[in-house]
Amino acid sequence: MxxxxxxxxxxxxxxxxxxxxxxxxxxxxxxxxxxxxxxxxxxxxxxxxxxxxxxxxxxxxxxxxxxxxxxxxxxxxxxxxxxxxxxxxxxxxxxxxxxxxxxxxxxxxxxxxxxxxxxxxxxxxxxxxxxxxxxxxxxxxxxxxxxxxxxxxxxxxxxxxxxxxxxxxxxxxxxxCLWKHRAKSLTKQSFSIARPNKTPYIIRVDMMYTKAPFEFFNDDEVRGVMIPFSRTDIGMLVLIPRRQGTQKVLQNLDKYLQIKMRKAEETHVFLPLFTxxxxxxxxxxxxxxxxxxxxxxxxxxxxxxxxxxxxxxxxxVKPNRVLIKADVGSDNDQRVVKVNQAFVFVIKDQSNIYMVGRMENI
CATH class of the missing domain: 3.30.497.10 (Antithrombin, subunit I, domain 2)
Known part of the structure; x- marks a missing residue:
């Protein structure tokens, strides 16, 4: 019973x-x-x-x-x-x-x-x-x-x-965005811009870097990481396509929102600044x-x-507060998520999608 x-x-x-x-x-x-x-x-x-x-x-x-x-x-x-x-x-x-x-x-x-x-x-x-x-x-x-x-x-x-x-x-x-985990630094990282029938165009962009416990999932089609905000259960789910474009990710968004997130683990996250x-x-x-x-x-x-x-x-999307500005190396012994290509973002809680969009070009 x-x-x-x-x-x-x-x-x-x-x-x-x-x-x-x-x-x-x-x-x-x-x-x-x-x-x-x-x-x-x-x-x-x-x-x-x-x-x-x-x-x-x-x-x-x-x-x-x-x-x-x-x-x-x-x-x-x-x-x-x-x-x-x-x-x-x-x-x-x-x-x-x-x-x-x-x-x-x-x-x-x-x-x-x-x-x-x-x-x-x-x-x-x-x-x-x-x-x-x-x-x-x-x-x-x-x-x-x-x-x-x-x-x-x-x-x-x-x-x-x-x-x-x-x-x-x-x-x-x-x-x-008011992040729960403040950025530890700003760093220049490569960002890949896809071009039809051409090699991707690579540029260097400013990225926030932090290391904290993040929920995530790894799917054959998409990699996802949930970046929590500071005051509620609202957060930004970042979806990074593996073998498809951002348009397909948006068309199948219900599928990816139903994937169960893994328990939060200590993770290096690099997220580009963008408007x-x-x-x-x-x-x-x-x-x-x-x-x-x-x-x-x-x-x-x-x-x-x-x-x-x-x-x-x-x-x-910017840091709550910048502590230092320096190049940051990743720790290969721990999880590393670099948002360094076109991605979809979903600002959501359990019941609502407050904002959704994509960034193809920073």
Whole structure:
């Protein structure tokens, strides 16, 4: 009986994690089937937040197409709100700067329920007239740049917003990693940049070096190391392909996230310093994962492409504090992980993917 209870509890924990990141993984897989920039970053968690608000916006008539895509079928509203509340609490502890706002046209019927739950979900709600697309785009960009200082580039193109627009969702996230294990030094190391039908291009880049207990796994296709953050169970999983490209790793991300990590061992880790930012249009990707009603039937009338989803993200990877700057030799008697080629990074906990991306070129 005792064993049975433990098994049931374990399955419940698995189900909670599955509920959280199944949609997020599906979004990443669909995104990775498209042509992507060499270096990019996206926040599946932020789009999940915004869509959760649109799902819970209706007091009675729910969008079951949206519920299915978000893995919300059978989930009570209070449980959904609580799920995102816990995740936001952890993200705030890690000093993630998060901006998430949905703009509704004046004739969009925003329910009273939205006014009650938007703060709990961490999604702002504003009304805006989109008849002057250029002016609306400028106002939205101004709001984002006040919240996230790095967001200085244009978010919307000239023809993105018009009289037909009923809803605009914009998310942004900015963070600098706060590592649990501080860098012992900075060192110059080789980084290999792949080139089609050519020998790789080798450059010397600045890398953080540290030696500490890290969880890891070695798979025939991918090598993974989990680099923990300082204040929560959030960390950065770095995935280094062995015989395939980063695009394939992203397309099979669910497979690699299910690989059991080995117990933490003392490990030498070399991780390059890098900065990546990206503005991404998510309309086509959301439609591809089964979310269509929002784009074709916003409010009480039918509009073609009445919704517009955009996202801006900025990630900076650097040491918490540099102790020394020197060349560092590896100790061959202990584990050594050098992130010295194109890699995928996943900033995650057990239930959410806060950021995911790849670096092909440092």
């Amino acid at each position: 005792y064993k049975s209870h433990l098994s049931s509890f374990f399955l419940l924990l698995l189900a909670e994690g599955f509920f959280g990141n199944r949609f997020q993984i599906n979004l990443i897989k669909e995104l990775s089937s498209k042509q992507l920039p060499h270096n990019f970053v996206i926040s599946p968690f932020a789009i999940h937040q915004a869509l959760a608000l649109l799902y819970l916006d209706k007091d009675i008539r729910k969008d079951y197409q949206l519920a299915k895509a978000l893995q919300f079928t059978g989930r009570r509203s209070a449980k959904i709100v609580n799920f995102f509340g816990k995740a936001r609490w952890k993200a705030n502890r890690q000093h993630f700067v998060m901006a998430n706002r949905i703009y509704f046209s004046p004739d969009y019927n925003v329910s009273e329920n939205t006014q009650k739950i938007n703060k709990d979900l961490g999604v702002d709600v504003e009304h805006m007239n989109f008849s002057d697309g250029q002016k609306s785009g400028d106002e939205i960009k101004k709001w984002l740049s006040k919240t996230i200082e790095k967001a200085s580039q244009n978010i919307f193109d000239k023809n993105d917003l018009s009289n037909a627009t009923q809803l605009v969702a914009l998310q942004g996230m900015s963070m600098s 990546v930012q990206e503005t991404m249009d998510l309309n086509a990707v959301l439609k591809a994962v089964g979310i269509k009603n929002i784009f074709n039937n916003v409010g009480d009338e039918s509009h073609a492409d009445a919704a517009n989803f955009k996202q801006f993200n900025f990630l900076e």
